[in-house]
Amino acid sequence: MCLGILGKIVSITTNGLAAVDFDGIKREVSLMLCPEAQIGDYVLVHVGFAIRRLEPEDAQETLRLFREIEESYREEKPGAG
Amino acid sequence: MKERRISLAHGAGGKLSHDLVQELFLPYLGSAPLQALDDSAVIPFETGQLAFTTDAYVVKPLFFPGGDIGRLAVCGTVNDLAMVGAQPLGLSCSFILEEGLLIADLERVLASMQTAGQEAGVQVVAGDTKVVEHGAVEGLFITTAGIGQIPPGVAIGSARTVPGDVIIVSGPLGDHEIAVLLARGEFSLQGEVKSDCAPLNKLVATMLAASSTIHCLRDPTRGGMATVLWEIAHASGVGVVVEEEEIPIRGEVRAVCDLLGFDPYYLANEGRLIAFVPEGAARTILQAMQQHPLGKGAKLIGRAVADHPGTVLLHTTLGGHRILEPLSGVQFPRIC
Amino acid sequence: MRKNPGQAEARLAPLLLKEITGFAGLFDQPLRLMEVCGTHTVAIFRSGIQSLLPNAIELLSGPGCPVCVTPTAEIDQAIALARQKNVILATFGDLMRVPGSSSSLQQEWGEGSAIRVILSPLDALQLAAERPDHFVCLFAVGFETTSPTIATAVMEAGSQGLTNFYLLSSQRLIPPAIRALLANGMAQIDGFILPGHVSVIIGEAPYRFIAEEFGIPGVITGFEPLEILEGIYMLLKQKKEGRAAIEIQYRRAVAVEGNERARAIMAEVFAPVDANWRGLGMIPASGLALREAFSYLDAAQHFALPYVEQGDAPGCLCGAVLQGIRRPPECPLFGTQCTPEEPIGACMVSTEGSCAAYYKYGGRP
Numbered sequence: 001m002c003l004g005i006l007g008k009i010v011s012i013t014t015n016g017l018a019a020v021d022f023d024g025i026k027r028e029v030s031l032m033l034c035p036e037a038q039i040g041d042y043v044l045v046h047v048g049f050a051i052r053r054l055e056p057e058d059a060q061e062t063l064r065l066f067r068e069i070e071e072s073y074r075e076e077k078p079g080a081g
Numbered sequence: 082m083k084e085r086r087i088s089l090a091h092g093a094g095g096k097l098s099h100d101l102v103q104e105l106f107l108p109y110l111g112s113a114p115l116q117a118l119d120d121s122a123v124i125p126f127e128t129g130q131l132a133f134t135t136d137a138y139v140v141k142p143l144f145f146p147g148g149d150i151g152r153l154a155v156c157g158t159v160n161d162l163a164m165v166g167a168q169p170l171g172l173s174c175s176f177i178l179e180e181g182l183l184i185a186d187l188e189r190v191l192a193s194m195q196t197a198g199q200e201a202g203v204q205v206v207a208g209d210t211k212v213v214e215h216g217a218v219e220g221l222f223i224t225t226a227g228i229g230q231i232p233p234g235v236a237i238g239s240a241r242t243v244p245g246d247v248i249i250v251s252g253p254l255g256d257h258e259i260a261v262l263l264a265r266g267e268f269s270l271q272g273e274v275k276s277d278c279a280p281l282n283k284l285v286a287t288m289l290a291a292s293s294t295i296h297c298l299r300d301p302t303r304g305g306m307a308t309v310l311w312e313i314a315h316a317s318g319v320g321v322v323v324e325e326e327e328i329p330i331r332g333e334v335r336a337v338c339d340l341l342g343f344d345p346y347y348l349a350n351e352g353r354l355i356a357f358v359p360e361g362a363a364r365t366i367l368q369a370m371q372q373h374p375l376g377k378g379a380k381l382i383g384r385a386v387a388d389h390p391g392t393v394l395l396h397t398t399l400g401g402h403r404i405l406e407p408l409s410g411v412q413f414p415r416i417c
Numbered sequence: 418m419r420k421n422p423g424q425a426e427a428r429l430a431p432l433l434l435k436e437i438t439g440f441a442g443l444f445d446q447p448l449r450l451m452e453v454c455g456t457h458t459v460a461i462f463r464s465g466i467q468s469l470l471p472n473a474i475e476l477l478s479g480p481g482c483p484v485c486v487t488p489t490a491e492i493d494q495a496i497a498l499a500r501q502k503n504v505i506l507a508t509f510g511d512l513m514r515v516p517g518s519s520s521s522l523q524q525e526w527g528e529g530s531a532i533r534v535i536l537s538p539l540d541a542l543q544l545a546a547e548r549p550d551h552f553v554c555l556f557a558v559g560f561e562t563t564s565p566t567i568a569t570a571v572m573e574a575g576s577q578g579l580t581n582f583y584l585l586s587s588q589r590l591i592p593p594a595i596r597a598l599l600a601n602g603m604a605q606i607d608g609f610i611l612p613g614h615v616s617v618i619i620g621e622a623p624y625r626f627i628a629e630e631f632g633i634p635g636v637i638t639g640f641e642p643l644e645i646l647e648g649i650y651m652l653l654k655q656k657k658e659g660r661a662a663i664e665i666q667y668r669r670a671v672a673v674e675g676n677e678r679a680r681a682i683m684a685e686v687f688a689p690v691d692a693n694w695r696g697l698g699m700i701p702a703s704g705l706a707l708r709e710a711f712s713y714l715d716a717a718q719h720f721a722l723p724y725v726e727q728g729d730a731p732g733c734l735c736g737a738v739l740q741g742i743r744r745p746p747e748c749p750l751f752g753t754q755c756t757p758e759e760p761i762g763a764c765m766v767s768t769e770g771s772c773a774a775y776y777k778y779g780g781r782p
Contacts (some may be wrong), residue, residue, distance in 0.1 A: 002417040002562045004614045005339050023336035025272035032569045033679040044670050048537025049566045052617045058669035059241050162573045268536045399430050401465020406777045409757040413510030
């Protein structure tokens with residue numbers, strides 16, 4: 001449910017707050033629900049809280065999974081690719 | 082002026098009012114008619130068509146990246162005239178000042194209005210000032226009126242587009258509204274977005290010089306692009322189709338929209354225009370726009386069609402479509 | 418982090434749609450897929466997916482619209498709070514235009530009540546710290562995505578020693594609502610597009626009953642257009658193969674186990690309680706209330722707010738729409754008496770409500 005936006009952690013303050021960059025816009029985000037997140041990590045943010053840390057390749061590219069579909073589609077229908 | 086703040090006495094009509102006009106307003110806005118300090122400006126005029134508009138400016142905060150209430154007042158009024166093809170002949174500005182307003186702030190606004198006027202090639206020829214007690218307005222409100230002259234042979238209006246016309250936007254959308262929102266600091270978002278606030282009359286003159294066959298011009302202020310397209314579709318009885326992939330929106334503006342759940346097609350702009358032009362003239366007009374500083378980012382974004390009159394369709398990047406309705410109510414930030 | 422979708426979408430969308438159309442064509446009846454989550458409803462319409470899917474697939478909007486399922490009585494409670502002197506009501510913007518029995522928060526705001534739209538529960542805490550002369554009441558409406566953040570704010574209020582911060586909890590849980598929908602047997606649902614961000618918190622396990630007890634597949638899906646298409650593709654693949662399982666399309670964000678820490682914080686602060694859902698009635702253990710240790714923050718108790726249940730307006734089909742039994746245009750009030758400017762039911766008010774989304778984006782011209 002609800003809006004979750006991907007951002008990149010640019011700095012972390014003492015009390016579990018981080019400055020997160022969203023394509024040039026910055027906001028303070030709480031890491032209370034994602035304490036393992038580090039500077040440079042991508043996080044999914046909902047109402048000012050990081051709720052999930054993403055692997056960098058997942059943040060940049062949604063479509064690894066789609067490539068798998070595309071591959072499997074080509075496999076099922078040889079010559080269609 | 083030795084006072085630091087506006088007081089009720091400045092609005093009383095006596096010596097202090099006179100001093101305020103002489104020492105603060107005239108140095109910035111002093112056109113010949115204004116210097117005469119008569120009750121009305123007298124402007125030479127040829128026969129033809131006059132454009133006449135009025136508007137009010139109540140923006141908060143008064144100053145924001147890329148502009149301020151004064152610049153907004155001049156540009157907004159000039160743009161209303163420009164959207165019917167008129168070059169401005171003169172503006173009137175009525176100022177409502179809050180008691181306690183810093184004179185330095187007022188001076189900053191007036192200097193900005195002077196600059197904007199110079200960019201547009203127009204002067205303020207009539208003015209008025211009132212002072213109200215502390216709290217009755219927030220800082221400063223400005224009401225304007227503008228008169229302009231429409232060149233012969235130019236007939237531009239929302240009801241004038243026909244199927245086949247091409248739609249051009251002069252640059253990226255949403256900068257103004259997002260700049261003001263960030264300046265208000267309400268949602269603790271930080272970013273470098275500047276208002277696009279600018280006078281468009283010279284860009285329009287350039288476009289008309291390229292081809293006088295422009296059918297519609299609108300600046301997408303409150304309600305944004307979607308509302309303007311809908312209004313034109315309705316007024317002209319045409320359908321409108323725009324391509325999502327072609328509509329220019331800056332990354333930072335998109336990011337703020339994502340964070341707040343806003344739809345960028347409904348954001349206010351104060352220095353952009355949308356034009357409906359005949360297909361045959363589109364290339365020429367687009368190129369002329371792209372040579373002008375205020376049209377560098379101009380793009381073709383869609384066309385008017387005979388199908389689905391009154392309905393605006395957005396072809397999505399996925400290849401499907403959605404209907405763009407006019408803005409209903411105010412966009413509140415969403416979390417869901 | 419907006420990737421450039423253009424090329425990938427152009428390449429992959431037709432492939433996915435082709436597969437989806439192929440699978441759907443194997444069935445005699447249209448396949449009815451329910452998007453539980455209101456954010457999915459908006460994403461689907463905005464991306465134009467609705468216009469691309471074959472008629473053999475029907476999308477239903479489910480009850481995962483917190484604004485739609487919040488009973489009028491709870492909006493009235495928020496309004497009652499906002500009207501009190503020395504109270505500032507902090508609310509998410511989504512709630513501003515929801516009609517209560519006689520007013521709305523937006524209307525109250527226009528009439529001078531102190532209402533602050535916030536983006537985060539932490540903003541409400543900050544407001545409380547800045548305004549010790551006022552009571553700051555957070556109107557907490559949301560599902561499992563939001564509840565851990567509310568819980569954190571509650572705990573923070575305690576550690577900051579704030580004495581002027583209160584909570585009006587109107588939170589709900591998704592799996593019990595899905596169970597209630599299926600248990601009453603009225604809606605024919607062939608598959609669920611499950612909420613991506615709720616699942617970031619709760620993981621996969623709470624949905625397993627859908628497949629295991631009711632034999633219906635569910636796919637936890639993201640919100641980008643291609644992700645939604647892939648989610649639909651995965652559902653149809655299961656149907657074609659005669660399977661029913663819970664799968665995760667949104668693998669980059671959803672772990673099978675969810676976010677355990679977030680759930681732990683939620684459990685520390687809140688306990689499940691029976692809750693009233695607009696359109697669905699009372700569902701056991703489907704809401705959240707403050708536990709004893711935190712009940713001193715309960716706004717409803719502290720301010721002795723009455724709870725007065727109202728029925729839906731005559732003719733309003735919000736309940737049936739929420740359950741997926743009816744589509745918006747079937748409501749006699751849709752588009753006539755009930756419009757986004759003058760909404761009668763909450764399904765029209767919320768930007769994500771089925772009716773508003775349908776009105777604004779829906780249909781083929």
